[in-house]
Amino acid sequence: MAPNALSRHLALTGFMGAGKSTMGAQVARRLGRHFIDLDREIEARAGSTIAELFVRDGEASFRALEESVAASVLGAAEPAVIALGGGSVLSGETRERLCGCAFTVLLDVDLETAWQRASRSARPLASDEHSFRALFQERIPIYEETADGHARDLDGVVLAAAGIDVGIGAIELLGELVPGDGPIEIVADATVAGIHGVTAQLSLGARDIATHEVPAGEPAKVIGVLDNLWRSLRIGRDGTIVALGGGCTTDVAGFAAATWMRGVPWAAVPTTLVGQVDAAIGGKTAVDLPGGKNLVGCFHWPARVVIDPGTLETLPEAEMRNGMAEVVKTGLLMGSPVWEQPLAELVRRCASFKAGVCLGDPHDRGPRNQLNLGHTFAHALEAAAGYDLPHGQAVALGLLAALRLSGNDEALASVQSELDPRPVKLDRDAAWAALARDKKSVGGVPRLVLLERNGQPTWGNEVGGAEIRAALDSLICD
Numbered sequence: 001m002a003p004n005a006l007s008r009h010l011a012l013t014g015f016m017g018a019g020k021s022t023m024g025a026q027v028a029r030r031l032g033r034h035f036i037d038l039d040r041e042i043e044a045r046a047g048s049t050i051a052e053l054f055v056r057d058g059e060a061s062f063r064a065l066e067e068s069v070a071a072s073v074l075g076a077a078e079p080a081v082i083a084l085g086g087g088s089v090l091s092g093e094t095r096e097r098l099c100g101c102a103f104t105v106l107l108d109v110d111l112e113t114a115w116q117r118a119s120r121s122a123r124p125l126a127s128d129e130h131s132f133r134a135l136f137q138e139r140i141p142i143y144e145e146t147a148d149g150h151a152r153d154l155d156g157v158v159l160a161a162a163g164i165d166v167g168i169g170a171i172e173l174l175g176e177l178v179p180g181d182g183p184i185e186i187v188a189d190a191t192v193a194g195i196h197g198v199t200a201q202l203s204l205g206a207r208d209i210a211t212h213e214v215p216a217g218e219p220a221k222v223i224g225v226l227d228n229l230w231r232s233l234r235i236g237r238d239g240t241i242v243a244l245g246g247g248c249t250t251d252v253a254g255f256a257a258a259t260w261m262r263g264v265p266w267a268a269v270p271t272t273l274v275g276q277v278d279a280a281i282g283g284k285t286a287v288d289l290p291g292g293k294n295l296v297g298c299f300h301w302p303a304r305v306v307i308d309p310g311t312l313e314t315l316p317e318a319e320m321r322n323g324m325a326e327v328v329k330t331g332l333l334m335g336s337p338v339w340e341q342p343l344a345e346l347v348r349r350c351a352s353f354k355a356g357v358c359l360g361d362p363h364d365r366g367p368r369n370q371l372n373l374g375h376t377f378a379h380a381l382e383a384a385a386g387y388d389l390p391h392g393q394a395v396a397l398g399l400l401a402a403l404r405l406s407g408n409d410e411a412l413a414s415v416q417s418e419l420d421p422r423p424v425k426l427d428r429d430a431a432w433a434a435l436a437r438d439k440k441s442v443g444g445v446p447r448l449v450l451l452e453r454n455g456q457p458t459w460g461n462e463v464g465g466a467e468i469r470a471a472l473d474s475l476i477c478d
């Protein structure tokens with residue numbers, strides 16, 4: 001089974017009326033991929049509607065045509081989003097092709113909804129309710145056999161495509177969710193190991209052969225900790241590293257997985273809000289150097305991300321606030337006040353948003369830039385404060401600066417009301433010097449992510465140095 005749709009087609013399958021065409025187009029927009037609706041493609045190539053083809057040539061002839069169009073669409077090298085026809089997986093040849101070059105998500109739909117939707121259309125196989133019901137039961141096992149993942153809505157499709165499971169209690173299913181059957185070594189800090197380690201170990205059962213402790217927080221992300229991990233890991237290339245904890249743990253353990261034996265699979269089990277909506281998603285792994293954060297790292301997409309919002313119950317309030325800054329940023333980028341949702345749904349939707357952006361730009365060459373909204377300023381404040389400023393507070397202030405420069409009063413009001421950021425006392429010149437060192441600066445002037453309208457970010461913006469300086473100064477008090 002394919003682990004994700006990172007470098008494969010994303011195929012949507014399911015019964016008539018599951019919403020494959022509508023959702024396929026939406027998923028393609030999120031991932032920045034080309035969308036192909038197989039039924040429309042067949043009609044375009046045949047010059048007739050499917051209903052006409054059924055009447056004129058019969059179902060067998062239609063299926064043969066469908067198989068050949070599916071072969072041509074799936075044969076294209078550039079990964080696309082493909083909505084399959086409800087009956088296309090009846091072909092063994094198409095099922096084999098899907099297995100070879102696609103990640104297939106089964107769109108679950110209940111029989112009543114499927115009938116209500118399909119009976120209103122001109123589908124040739126939806127004219128009689130009795131046979132529609134029989135066909136539904138008959139097709140279920142074939143859909144199941146082909147499915148790499150299941151989903152009921154847009155966010156679910158994107159999460160499945162990224163190899164992410166979200167749900168209260170998911171940590172108890174770790175043993176089923178981590179791919180493969182080789183040995184597993186867990187990496188966690190003492191706090192997280194003490195609270196959630198046993199649940200993870202019990203679920204992983206005999207596959208779990210060791211737990212490695214790393215320091216809590218940023219001190220985990222240093223070469224010395226990585227060196228200790230390299231010296232103590234025992235798995236071979238058939239093994240998997242499971243990173244259990246916050247973003248610091250997933251960053252260092254993911255990097256250990258990327259480098260151990262030239263790369264072994266890893267699974268992330270984030271237990272902080274920052275980790276669940278951001279750090280564990282997208283495959284960026286890194287450690288820090290004395291000269292700066294995240295200076296050494298690589299892209300190594302996790303084989304699985306298992307997000308259990310229930311683990312947040314034990315997270316200290318200050319860490320929740322750090323995460324809420326990322327949640328508000330995500331809501332502004334997606335153009336929806338996601339922060340108003342209940343916690344589990346908020347996590348699911350934010351995780352899906354980040355997953356979609358990263359699937360569309362896995363190596364950070366374009367749209368992924370938008371995730372830096374407010375972060376250029378936040379990093380400068382953190383550096384000037386000697387990293388003695390909570391990340392959430394820095395991000396909240398950074399958002400204020402970016403949104404003031406964007407002239408977006410609506411978003412500014414949301415940040416004020418949800419995060420209530422207060423100016424910090426630190427050296428203005430040190431913050432300005434740190435801003436000029438930003439990785440995305442050109443000639444000492446940073447390129448900014450702006451958000452003139454919620455849901456419509458732009459990146460790589462050149463803004464005058466004086467304006468940027470004024471925005472930065474407004475975040476600092478004497």
Ligand SMILES: NC(=O)c1ccc[n+]([C@@H]2O[C@H](COP(=O)([O-])OP(=O)(O)OC[C@H]3O[C@@H](n4cnc5c(N)ncnc54)[C@H](O)[C@@H]3O)[C@@H](O)[C@H]2O)c1
Binds near residue numbers: 191192245271311316
């Ligand atoms: N790779 C990426 O794409 C990415 C994105 C964003 C942030 N990051 C990185 O993430 C790091 C910050 O991660 P973080 O904010 O998750 O903090 P963290 O990893 O430092 O964890 C914060 C603290 O919370 C504790 N903790 C974790 N889960 C807990 C739980 N369920 N109950 C009780 N305590 C718990 C930990 O022991 C730790 O002390 C930074 O180093 C940042 O660079 C990476």
